[in-house]
Amino acid sequence: xxxxAQGEFALVKERMEPAMVLSxxxxxxxxxxxxxxxxxxxxxxxxxxxxxxxxxxxxxxLEELALRDDHKPYYAVSCRAFGIAxxxxxxxxxxxxxxxxxxxxxxxxxxxxxxxxxxxELGELASLRGNSEISKKMFTQALNAFEKVxxxxxxxxxxxxxxxx
Numbered sequence: 001x002x003x004x005a006q007g008e009f010a011l012v013k014e015r016m017e018p019a020m021v022l023s024x025x026x027x028x029x030x031x032x033x034x035x036x037x038x039x040x041x042x043x044x045x046x047x048x049x050x051x052x053x054x055x056x057x058x059x060x061x062l063e064e065l066a067l068r069d070d071h072k073p074y075y076a077v078s079c080r081a082f083g084i085a086x087x088x089x090x091x092x093x094x095x096x097x098x099x100x101x102x103x104x105x106x107x108x109x110x111x112x113x114x115x116x117x118x119x120x121e122l123g124e125l126a127s128l129r130g131n132s133e134i135s136k137k138m139f140t141q142a143l144n145a146f147e148k149v150x151x152x153x154x155x156x157x158x159x160x161x162x163x164x165x
Contacts, residue, residue: 036065036071082098
């Protein structure tokens with residue numbers, strides 16, 4: 001199981017940060033992780049762990065690389081992470097703007113699982129803002145996105161969250 005999927009952000013950081021100082025290609029087998037991938041994993045793991053400090057450390061680096069190389073999926077990961085960081089700081093308008101940026105990209109890419117994850121964050125944001133109607137709508141859309149790709153663990157978490165409203 002990938003480190004990211006285990007939800008062990010400390011372990012992800014411990015194993016991925018040293019990779020940033022390793023030289024790149026060539027290697028004997030496979031490919032060396034490019035800094036894009038390493039930063040994406042660190043950012044996404046930090047966002048999942050709600051680690052604002054790490055989001056603010058790594059998301060700007062990922063965003064810079066993604067914009068430089070026009071890598072839309074990684075740019076969307078950074079947008080969602082920034083949205084979460086803004087949400088953690090109570091900056092709800094900025095959070096919504098960044099989450100909507102990510103959602104737009106995932107819609108364009110037809111990336112259902114990532115779309116669902118972003119909709120779930122928008123549901124959390126609406127809940128923090130006290131808007132239960134919008135929150136339920138976002139969680140329902142997230143659930144549909146997860147069910148579309150049979151992402152059962154995410155669907156189960158989202159359903160439980162929806163049931164708690």
